[in-house]
Amino acid sequence: MKLLDGSELVGYIKERQAKQVRALRQSWRVIPRLAIVRTGDNPVINIYMRLKKAYGDDILVEVDVYTPSDEELLGKIEELNQDEAVHGIIIQLPLSDPSQTEVAIQTVNPDKDVDGLGDKTQFTPATAMAIDWLLAGYNIDLESKNIAIIGAGRLVGAPLAKLWKNAGLNVASYDDQTSNLAESVKTVDIIVTATGVPGLVTSDMVGLNATVVDAGTASENGKVVGDVSDEVRTRDDITITPKKGGIGPLTVAALFDNVITAARKVADSQGQQDI
Numbered sequence: 557m558k559l560l561d562g563s564e565l566v567g568y569i570k571e572r573q574a575k576q577v578r579a580l581r582q583s584w585r586v587i588p589r590l591a592i593v594r595t596g597d598n599p600v601i602n603i604y605m606r607l608k609k610a611y612g613d614d615i616l617v618e619v620d621v622y623t624p625s626d627e628e629l630l631g632k633i634e635e636l637n638q639d640e641a642v643h644g645i646i647i648q649l650p651l652s653d654p655s656q657t658e659v660a661i662q663t664v665n666p667d668k669d670v671d672g673l674g675d676k677t678q679f680t681p682a683t684a685m686a687i688d689w690l691l692a693g694y695n696i697d698l699e700s701k702n703i704a705i706i707g708a709g710r711l712v713g714a715p716l717a718k719l720w721k722n723a724g725l726n727v728a729s730y731d732d733q734t735s736n737l738a739e740s741v742k743t744v745d746i747i748v749t750a751t752g753v754p755g756l757v758t759s760d761m762v763g764l765n766a767t768v769v770d771a772g773t774a775s776e777n778g779k780v781v782g783d784v785s786d787e788v789r790t791r792d793d794i795t796i797t798p799k800k801g802g803i804g805p806l807t808v809a810a811l812f813d814n815v816i817t818a819a820r821k822v823a824d825s826q827g828q829q830d831i
Contacts, residue, residue: 558795560769562686562806565693569809574615576816580823581616588819589618590644590670590812591636593660595626596652605648611808617815626653630663637665643822644670644815667821670814673710679814684716686806687748687769696767696795701745703727706737706757706783712750712771732756749783757784759791768796771803 580586590612592605605621612619620642624632629651636642645668647660661673672681691698703720707713708731720727728744730737732751738761741747749757750771762768772783782799789796797803 557789557792559802560690560694560696560767560795560797561801562690562693562797562803563801565690566805566809569689569806569813570611570615573809573812573816576820577616580816580819584823584826586819586823586826587618587641588616588644588815589620589642590646590815591639591642592619592621592646592648593629593632593636594621594623594648594651595629595656597623598650601648601650607808608811611812615812617812626651626656629656629660633660633663637663637668640822642668643818644668646671646811647673668818670811670818672715672814679817680719680810681711681715682810682814683712683750683771683803683807684719685810685813686803687712687716687771688719689806689810690769690797690803691746691767694795696746698723698725698746701726702743703746703748704730704741704744705748705750706730706732706734706741707750707752707772709750713748716748716750737761751783753783754781755783755785757788759785759787762788762791762794765793766795768794769803770797 577588580588609619622632636645645664651657664674666674666676666678669677670679672679703725705713705717705727708729717727717729730740732753734740742761742763746767748769748771752772752774754774754776768784770782770784774781
């Protein structure tokens, strides 16, 4: 079994990003800034936010966290939309009032929607970008392969399918409700799964020498688990993401790539030369 470990690749990306940020700060006086908007207090979300803040500190991107009330949420987003010093805005999900999720996401200025969730966003969602980076980083050839994406969510499955189909790749999309799912995917070369259904992908669904990317996350017995069952990980013939450190580190890196791109656009709009 060969592991696709995103944590092994993130150092190179972080080094490149740090150089880009230094150039923006020193030569163009643009300080990249990410605003994270959350509501309520969720211990798990706190962990994710600390990771993002720490990553920003490492590459000198300013990260500010805002915790408005449910009533103040949309007003805070509009305020950040108008703030020229803010280059990226993300709505940290889940919100304390889930009914506000869609309107909050759509309220974010498309030019600052670095999570890539709005209908008019200018950015590829970070997890989809991270999966693309991960496979490229391990020299997994996609052009000659049959690819199955299980899950069509807005964070991973749908944007990744769009990204790869636009690149001319042979991609088929499925979900956990697809009839005969096992029969449909067991002959493909690459499986990307992101349904949040623990143990959905079993060994009989994975063909010989296949590549498997598990981007699913769910909570089971107090632990974060993926879509791939443990039996798959006992096989020697496959290439697969590890239980921890597969996609996550690269997802944070991809988010900050979008922030840097947004800041770069501001620099360009001010008539500054290319970096």
